Amino acid sequence: MGGRAYRATVDTDRLAQQLSAVVGPDHVLRDPALRASYETDFTGRYRGRARLVVRPADTAQVAQVLRRCHAAGVPVVAQGGNTGLVGGSVPTPDGGEVVLSLRRLDGIGAVDTAVGQVTVGAGVVLSDLHRRVAAHGLEFGVDLAARDSATLGGMIATNAGGERVVRYGTTRANVVGLEAVLADGTVLNRLAGLPKDNTGYDLTNLLIGSEGTLAVVTRARLRLVPRLPERVTALVGLDSLEAALDVVARLRLLDSLELAEFFMAEGLALVLETSGLPAPFRTAYPVYLLVECAGRHDPAEELAGVLDTAGPGETAVALADADRRRLAAYRERHTESINAAGVPLKLDVTVPLAELPGFVADLPGVLAGRGRPYLFGHLAEGNLHVNLLQVAAEDEEAVTGAVLERVAAVGGSISAEHGVGRAKARYLHLSRSDAEIAVMRSVKAALDPAGVLNPGVVLAEDTALFGRDFRL
Ligand code: MLT
Ligand code: ZN
Numbered sequence: 001m002g003g004r005a006y007r008a009t010v011d012t013d014r015l016a017q018q019l020s021a022v023v024g025p026d027h028v029l030r031d032p033a034l035r036a037s038y039e040t041d042f043t044g045r046y047r048g049r050a051r052l053v054v055r056p057a058d059t060a061q062v063a064q065v066l067r068r069c070h071a072a073g074v075p076v077v078a079q080g081g082n083t084g085l086v087g088g089s090v091p092t093p094d095g096g097e098v099v100l101s102l103r104r105l106d107g108i109g110a111v112d113t114a115v116g117q118v119t120v121g122a123g124v125v126l127s128d129l130h131r132r133v134a135a136h137g138l139e140f141g142v143d144l145a146a147r148d149s150a151t152l153g154g155m156i157a158t159n160a161g162g163e164r165v166v167r168y169g170t171t172r173a174n175v176v177g178l179e180a181v182l183a184d185g186t187v188l189n190r191l192a193g194l195p196k197d198n199t200g201y202d203l204t205n206l207l208i209g210s211e212g213t214l215a216v217v218t219r220a221r222l223r224l225v226p227r228l229p230e231r232v233t234a235l236v237g238l239d240s241l242e243a244a245l246d247v248v249a250r251l252r253l254l255d256s257l258e259l260a261e262f263f264m265a266e267g268l269a270l271v272l273e274t275s276g277l278p279a280p281f282r283t284a285y286p287v288y289l290l291v292e293c294a295g296r297h298d299p300a301e302e303l304a305g306v307l308d309t310a311g312p313g314e315t316a317v318a319l320a321d322a323d324r325r326r327l328a329a330y331r332e333r334h335t336e337s338i339n340a341a342g343v344p345l346k347l348d349v350t351v352p353l354a355e356l357p358g359f360v361a362d363l364p365g366v367l368a369g370r371g372r373p374y375l376f377g378h379l380a381e382g383n384l385h386v387n388l389l390q391v392a393a394e395d396e397e398a399v400t401g402a403v404l405e406r407v408a409a410v411g412g413s414i415s416a417e418h419g420v421g422r423a424k425a426r427y428l429h430l431s432r433s434d435a436e437i438a439v440m441r442s443v444k445a446a447l448d449p450a451g452v453l454n455p456g457v458v459l460a461e462d463t464a465l466f467g468r469d470f471r472l
Contacts, residue, residue, distance in 0.1 A: 086421025122153025141168025
């Protein structure tokens with residue numbers, strides 16, 4: 001099974017000196033003020049204390065940092081843009097982790113138009129990649145609201161989904177190969193980008209979505225798709241989730257559907273309150289559907305053809321980029337608006353589409369008055385973001401358990417796109433069988449026998465194995 005080979009006492013001064021020799025003293029952060037932004041997650045829910053924050057510049061430095069931490073028995077948390085939402089990218093309060101920031105690995109290679117691929121460093125920010133490849137008439141298929149901060153390394157580590165999964169799949173479907181460093185500093189390199197390559201186990205796909213627990217991703221070879229010039233976005237106010245699902249079912253028949261997102265009246269009210277945006281319609285609706293279609297030829301007419309039969313409701317349509325962004329903001333600004341109102345309990349789940357209306361209708365009963373729900377997400381995949389404000393601290397576990405058990409009962413997944421992290425490690429059995437979890441533990445033990453990579457993430461730790469004698 002493997003386990004942590006932590007040393008009870010680690011000389012942090014000595015480790016800092018060793019790591020400074022690798023990355024330069026300016027890139028080993030010890031000052032609490034400099035460490036702070038690396039120690040707290042985006043929502044403020046997960047906070048820890050890093051032994052050190054280390055900022056290597058390239059793969060060779062990452063390998064040396066990992067080798068030294070491994071030798072010292074010090075756990076390592078890899079971090080990119082720190083936009084993760086399940087506590088997988090920040091240190092714990094008393095775990096003594098080194099935070100390994102990959103942000104300086106921000107190189108974007110030459111865009112290979114012959115095969116439609118590009119190699120990027122783990123620290124490349126998604127919107128920078130979008131801008132770079134657009135100049136070549138190409139696009140990276142994955143897009144998400146945190147595009148200005150999220151890095152490719154973090155997106156790969158969590159197999160990020162986002163808004164265009166209905167057309168391009170999750171990050172996994174858009175990665176051709178990886179370079180990654182194992183816990184002991186061994187470098188695995190699979191960046192040739194061969195579209196056909198069945199030579200043994202697919203290590204790239206094993207590492208995608210492993211949340212920094214099996215290796216640290218340093219570079220990636222990405223698949224690019226043609227940039228579609230004609231684009232139309234529509235926001236539709238509807239009476240019910242069933243009506244929204246009906247529209248999505250009909251939109252799927254068009255080959256131009258790019259995204260189908262939803263939010264609800266309560267979330268829109270919060271967005272309007274915090275953002276100052278004008279209400280999209282004169283009337284308030286229970287459910288809002290945001291859709292986008294794109295193609296070589298203007299898809300506005302075929303989109304209108306479907307929306308015209310959407311039943312009672314209102315529709316706003318936008319063609320120009322700025323107008324499309326204005327409509328998308330009603331959906332994309334949910335995360336920041338909810339954060340502005342408090343520290344949310346965020347549960348990111350998939351519910352089979354046929355079960356979705358019933359799940360949402362039953363939710364108040366499941367919550368039993370514990371917390372104020374805001375629901376939004378990626379409707380085409382049944383990916384529901386259940387955000388809860390004002391859950392009493394003593395109710396958090398019970399509420400999380402109740403919601404995730406209901407998800408499992410209707411055949412859903414307890415983690416759709418944010419990952420398991422620390423937040424859901426103890427609930428993994430709801431979505432995975434004992435046999436699957438045993439295989440996962442074997443894989444973890446094979447790749448990281450000392451258990452130094454992101455301990456407690458994905459697979460819950462048995463603290464009895466290690467004791468709690470490991471301190472800064
Ligand atoms: C989103 O869909 O906006 C992201 O997953 C972030 C979130 O859930 O808050
Ligand atoms: Zn999402």
